[in-house]
Amino acid sequence: MAKTEVEVRTGQCPVHEEVEATREIPALGFPYAYYAIVRARAKRRPFVCPLCGKPVSFP
Numbered sequence: 001m002a003k004t005e006v007e008v009r010t011g012q013c014p015v016h017e018e019v020e021a022t023r024e025i026p027a028l029g030f031p032y033a034y035y036a037i038v039r040a041r042a043k044r045r046p047f048v049c050p051l052c053g054k055p056v057s058f059p
Contacts, residue, residue, distance in 0.1 A: 003027040011056035013049040021047035021056035 004024045011021040025042045028035050046055040 003029075007047070009047050009056075009058070011047055011058045013052065013056050014054060016049055016051050019049050019051065019056065022050055023047050 004026050007023050007025060008020050009022075010018065013019045013021070023042070023045055026035060026038050028039065047058075048054065049056055
């Protein structure tokens with residue numbers, strides 16, 4: 001199973017106000033070219049609220 005890194009950032013959830021939003025980024029592994037592409041795509045995903053899963057906005 002691939003390991004993941006969790007990025008955390010404070011943002012504004014439309015439902016829960018200020019939350020510590022998260023997103024998961026897969027760790028680098030073999031084959032390196034595949035994981036480089038997967039990591040780049042994951043970094044483009046939005047941070048989400050840990051309580052409801054909705055995308056979070058940042059001031």
